[in-house]
Amino acid sequence: MTISQQRAATENALLEQYFGKVYWFGDHTTVCAEVGLVTNSGTQYAVRLMLPDEYPDRLPEALITHPRGLTNYRGRDLADIGSSPEMHLLPSRGPYASICHYHPARWAADMTLYKVVMKARIWLEAYEMHARTGKPLDSYLKHMTGTP
Amino acid sequence: MNDARALENHMQRMASGDAPASKVMAFDPTTGELMLVPSASSSRGRGAPPPHPDAVIVDAIAEVGFFAARE
Numbered sequence: 001m002t003i004s005q006q007r008a009a010t011e012n013a014l015l016e017q018y019f020g021k022v023y024w025f026g027d028h029t030t031v032c033a034e035v036g037l038v039t040n041s042g043t044q045y046a047v048r049l050m051l052p053d054e055y056p057d058r059l060p061e062a063l064i065t066h067p068r069g070l071t072n073y074r075g076r077d078l079a080d081i082g083s084s085p086e087m088h089l090l091p092s093r094g095p096y097a098s099i100c101h102y103h104p105a106r107w108a109a110d111m112t113l114y115k116v117v118m119k120a121r122i123w124l125e126a127y128e129m130h131a132r133t134g135k136p137l138d139s140y141l142k143h144m145t146g147t148p
Numbered sequence: 149m150n151d152a153r154a155l156e157n158h159m160q161r162m163a164s165g166d167a168p169a170s171k172v173m174a175f176d177p178t179t180g181e182l183m184l185v186p187s188a189s190s191s192r193g194r195g196a197p198p199p200h201p202d203a204v205i206v207d208a209i210a211e212v213g214f215f216a217a218r219e
Binding site for chain 1: 151152155156159160162163164165173175177179180181182202204206209210211212213214215216
């Protein structure tokens with residue numbers, strides 16, 4: 001774990017200001033921060049950020065950990081779909097869908113977890129639109145390229 | 149158009165690079181809700197009170213796009 005205490009305190013304060021309580025846990029190799037999010041429909045979700053050892057120089061992964069077994073419009077588990085550009089998904093982590101947020105080439109060390117969680121919040125709203133309409137998530141979320 | 153349909157329409161237009169200049173998407177931390185508010189440049193936005201003093205405009209975060217795994 002390389003995230004400094006000062007950086008963690010700054011990240012925590014920013015996350016709590018906008019999203020409420022943050023749960024931190026992990027071991028000597030990985031630090032995780034988990035926050036709860038509520039969509040406009042009132043549905044509750046949990047997003048887990050997995051910070052790599054090189055954080056903040058490398059971006060975190062963002063997993064939807066609650067509710068388990070999120071499915072697409074056709075009823076297929078998002079974790080089983082794995083990587084999907086149309087659904088803005090990366091390869092899953094066990095039972096958890098891993099969502100696209102920033103392009104690794106566009107990530108910078110001064111970017112914060114707040115921005116990643118806000119992207120997750122927008123992703124979840126798009127997910128619920130997909131669940132209602134069947135349109136892929138990239139109908140609602142633009143693709144990010146590796147160059148500005 | 150109701151709020152949910154308006155937000156869906158706004159996000160679809162943002163995804164296609166055609167977001168209307170009159171509205172922007174905001175996040176209200178007191179409710180967790182995403183909503184549309186008049187943009188600062190729109191006539192309705194000038195002098196209009198924010199939906200909540202802590203609400204933040206999040207259009208810019210959405211407009212940079214989301215990483216696609218195919219890249």
